[in-house]
Amino acid sequence: MPNRADFDAANASYVAGFSAGGKPMPPKRQALVIACMDARLHPEKALGVEIGDIHVVRNAGGRAVDALRSVTISQQLLGTTEIYILHHTDCGMLTFSTAQLQGIVKERLGADDGTVYHEFSDLEQSVRDDVALLRASPLVAPGTPITGGVYDVHTGKITWLE
Numbered sequence: 493m494p495n496r497a498d499f500d501a502a503n504a505s506y507v508a509g510f511s512a513g514g515k516p517m518p519p520k521r522q523a524l525v526i527a528c529m530d531a532r533l534h535p536e537k538a539l540g541v542e543i544g545d546i547h548v549v550r551n552a553g554g555r556a557v558d559a560l561r562s563v564t565i566s567q568q569l570l571g572t573t574e575i576y577i578l579h580h581t582d583c584g585m586l587t588f589s590t591a592q593l594q595g596i597v598k599e600r601l602g603a604d605d606g607t608v609y610h611e612f613s614d615l616e617q618s619v620r621d622d623v624a625l626l627r628a629s630p631l632v633a634p635g636t637p638i639t640g641g642v643y644d645v646h647t648g649k650i651t652w653l654e
C-alpha cells in the first residue's frame with residue numbers, strides 16, 4: 493500500500509484544520525453533478541464549491557446510466573433540484589471499445605465480462621446523450637433543469653453545451 497502513509501499524514505493535517513463538521517446532510521446548493529472519475533478533473537475545485545454544497549457522482553466517463561441510483565437518492569431524499577453532466581477532453585472512454593475491454597478482462601483475469609462499458613467516440617455527443625437520457629428517465633423529477641458540459645483538462649475551462 494504505497495500511498496497509505498502519505499494519506500494518513502495528509503489526513504492528519506486535514507483534520508487539524510477542519511471546521512466543516514456542522515453541515516446538514518442535504519446539499520446547500522441543491523445541485524447534483526455527474527462527472528468522470530478522471531484524476532485531472534476536480535469538480536469541486538473547478539466549480540468553486542465547498543463541503544456541504546453539492547452532490548458529485550463520479551464514474552468512468554461520467555455516464556448518466558451509471559448514476560441513476562444516486563440521482564434518485566439525491567433528488568427524492570436529499571432535495572437536489574438541478575443536475576449537471578461533466579465530461580472532459582482526452583477522456584479514456586474515447587480510447588477503447590467494450591469488445592476490446594471484454595477481451596482484456598478475459599485474457600488477464602480469465603473472467604467472462606458481460607459488462608457494457610458505455611464508452612464513446614464523440615465527446616460532445618456523449619454529453620448530449622446523457623442529458624437526453626436523464627430528461628427521458630422516469631426516475632428524474634419532472635422539470636429538473638439538466639445541463640451538460642465539457643471540462644478541458646489542459647485549461648481547466650468548462651464549456652456548457654446545453
Ligand SMILES: [Zn+2]
Pocket residue numbers: 528529530552553554580582583584585
Ligand atoms: Zn474521463
